[in-house]
Amino acid sequence: MNQERSNVVALRMILAAGFDTFLEVPVRHALFTRRTLRIDLLAIPKHAPMNDIALGFEIKGCEEWDIPSMARCLKQAGDYVLATVEPAAALHEHVGKRIMAVFIYPGPEVASNVRPSDDPQVAFLGGMIHMAGHHRVGSVRVATQYREQPNALFCPNQVWSQSRGWRSDARNILVGRRQIGSQRFPILDELTAVDQPTAGNLVR
Numbered sequence: 001m002n003q004e005r006s007n008v009v010a011l012r013m014i015l016a017a018g019f020d021t022f023l024e025v026p027v028r029h030a031l032f033t034r035r036t037l038r039i040d041l042l043a044i045p046k047h048a049p050m051n052d053i054a055l056g057f058e059i060k061g062c063e064e065w066d067i068p069s070m071a072r073c074l075k076q077a078g079d080y081v082l083a084t085v086e087p088a089a090a091l092h093e094h095v096g097k098r099i100m101a102v103f104i105y106p107g108p109e110v111a112s113n114v115r116p117s118d119d120p121q122v123a124f125l126g127g128m129i130h131m132a133g134h135h136r137v138g139s140v141r142v143a144t145q146y147r148e149q150p151n152a153l154f155c156p157n158q159v160w161s162q163s164r165g166w167r168s169d170a171r172n173i174l175v176g177r178r179q180i181g182s183q184r185f186p187i188l189d190e191l192t193a194v195d196q197p198t199a200g201n202l203v204r
Contacts, residue, residue, distance in 0.1 A: 004061035011041065011059060011105045011140065014151045014162050019043035019055070022091060027056075027099060030082035039080050044094055047166055053175060054094065055153075056080045056102040057140070065108045070125055074132045077102040081136045082191065098191060100136065100174045101155045107139025130156050
């Protein structure tokens with residue numbers, strides 16, 4: 001078994017308690033709607049208040065990251081954000097759900113505890129990952145603040161952990177108000193209106 005396949009198995013085990021997971025799922029790009037992509041893993045929350053959305057995962061086989069490889073990975077993951085689930089076997093009840101965030105697995109540990117005194121490349125990578133989190137591209141990494149050190153989802157703040165489940169503010173982080181231009185709007189309301197543009201929707 002190669003490293004990427006091994007990571008697929010490991011990730012599904014991490015998510016098993018909180019999500020139903022599906023591999024190689026077709027999704028439609030949020031902006032370029034003629035384009036159908038295929039995401040490595042789609043996760044549907046089992047927790048009722050969260051199961052109206054989907055999360056995506058970009059699974060890599062590498063353990064060492066440099067700036068070019070991280071840039072490519074973040075760009076690829078970003079293409080899945082806000083994409084909609086397309087019809088496929090075993091997915092009929094989830095068709096049309098939005099991927100509200102995409103997480104890289106395994107996430108680079110450099111993302112946590114970056115200090116100005118760190119090596120410049122380490123600091124640069126940490127900054128890339130932090131900024132990507134504000135655009136709904138997060139990572140799976142160990143939550144070192146807990147005694148049991150569980151795997152957790154960060155985007156950029158923690159939203160879920162393997163041992164403790166969803167954080168109380170997770171829904172707000174993933175689907176709450178989002179800044180668009182200089183204003184903040186409820187993101188789900190905006191997505192509902194995507195196919196119904198009006199002249200009054202201009203954002204300055």
